[in-house]
Amino acid sequence: MEDETVQFLRQTNRNQLLLHRRKLRDEESDSRRSNFSISSENIKDIVNILKTKTSISVTELSALKNMLNDDRKTMELVLSVNGALRGLIRELTGNDIAKQCQAAGCICNLALGDSRAGVAVTKSAGPYLIAALDNLTTELAVTCAWTIGNLAGSGPRACDLLVSQGAVSKLAGLLSHSTQDVRDAGLEALVHFVYTVEDLKSDHLDRIVVAVQKLDLSEQTSQILFYLSCQEDFTASLLAEEYILKIINIVVEKIEHSLNKENEQFIFLTRTLANMCDKSVYTLILNMLMERNLCCQMKKMLQCEHAEIILWLLGNMFNICGEHLFFMELLR
Secondary structure, X not given: OHHHHHHHHHHHHHHOOOOOOOOOOOOOOHHHHHOOOOOHHHHHHHHHHHHHOOOOOHHHHHHHHHHHHHOHHHHHHHHHOOOHHXXXXXXXXXXXXXXXXXHHHHHHHHOOOOHHHHHHHHHHHHHHHHHHOOOOOHXXXXXXXXXXXXXXXXXXXXXXXHHHOOHHHXXXXXXXXXXXXHHHHHHHHHHHHHHXXXXXXXXXXXXXXXXXXXXXXXXXXXXXXXXXXXXXXXOHHHOOHHHHHHHHHHXXXXXXXXXXXXXXXXXXXXXXXXXXXXHXXXXXXXHHHHHOOOHHHHHHHOOOOOHHHHHHHHHHHHHHHOOOHHHHHHOO
């Protein structure tokens, strides 16, 4: 019964935060845009070029990318014209890096569609996007990571397909990449995976947890830690003790300074600790709160925007460590 309660709390916890998928658009001036008039006929012509294997320009691919960002009809057109998506994949896997990047951008925006579109794009483009994560051109690798994240965010079916294609292991590997932009894109994509997949395989969970612990505790790493903590197989033992102490220190320091405005990192990390349901972790937190005489600050936190989150953590700690002296002090 206790395990069922923990899973219910984790699921409820998880569902309170939503993710946003990434759009790509060229940051061009109006004067540059006016050099290429975009109309429905222009777009139909570009889609037909992709379909017929005729040579396509970087400018045409860029125009299509921007229209896919703005117009759902363009998205439906590309998906409905036989050979158009295949044409984008052809450009993605070609030898012209400028065209490869623009084609990846087209697919990235195409991946912003509904679950049906997500499955269609994943089936056709998934393996090529995953392979391109190794590309030495940062822009291409980053865009492909964003695209995979968009597809993962489109729904469980596309996510399952990407998992079977090897995306999770590949993205986890990006977290140790030498380039910050690539690491960030890999992390963002993994956030979508962990959020969408409710029952990550234990080996994938382990791999992601190990990779994340090598990164600084930023807002984004705090976010993925929270989603990981909502996984059924997640336990505090997956995290190194030093890493848990870092999390606790950040949370306790924010409590100590009576944080009174919304702070995303605090929300993610506090919920992560609440999800751990681990006596040794909770004892560390309670001991630190006692050592720093933070009962009054904790009561103040119960009057601010973070009251619900603090209550969640306090409730779980009381259920497991209710005899701790901190609660006697708190309830005076």
